[in-house]
Amino acid sequence: LAKTTQPISMDSYEGQEVNITCSHNNIATNDYITWYQQFPSQGPRFIIQGYKTKVTNEVASLFIPADRKSSTLSLPRVSLSDTAVYYCLVEAAGNKLTFGGGTRVLVKP
């Protein structure tokens, strides 16, 4: 059975880099790994997506090792407004879309 796991929570301080790793041991061969951010009482918001190696956009980087059984979201120089829950989303073999359990990131001043 597909299992997508993330750390439950993570604290950081303004200006630091935050790295969140998601383990997805049964990812489908052709599937992309997508990360979302969710604030209270809002829907998840797309952050970044990748298939392998490294992807970078204006808000984050995504590192994916060759075996693709995990991925690491990197948020550079976080601010208070980055306090949120972060989810990875993969499609497991069998076409089941599965969110990770979510990582609550608290950014302190």
Next chain:
Amino acid sequence: DTEVTQTPKHLVMGMTNKKSLKCEQHMGHRAMYWYKQKAKKPPELMFVYSYEKLSINESVPSRFSPECPNSSLLNLHLHALQPEDSALYLCASSQVEGGGAKNIQYFGAGTRLSVL
């Protein structure tokens, strides 16, 4: 425009009521999704529509009935719900279904449902 609009934002209903949740997108997306999210939990996939046809039903009880009248609209009809069905119901859309590069899902803000 990357907006997915859900109505109503809040809904309180009794166990004998019939109500509907609505979702609309005008991005030309051909896949639409319903998720259920309980407090402090990740969204759980309920249904997927692809090109207006039901593609995935994740063994959801029949008191939840989805409908896709056209490519822009998605409804979730509710009947005889239980208190444990109280949750945030999220709608999402993507260009196509599946886990590929075009499957970036855009989510609405959700409907907060309370069943009394």
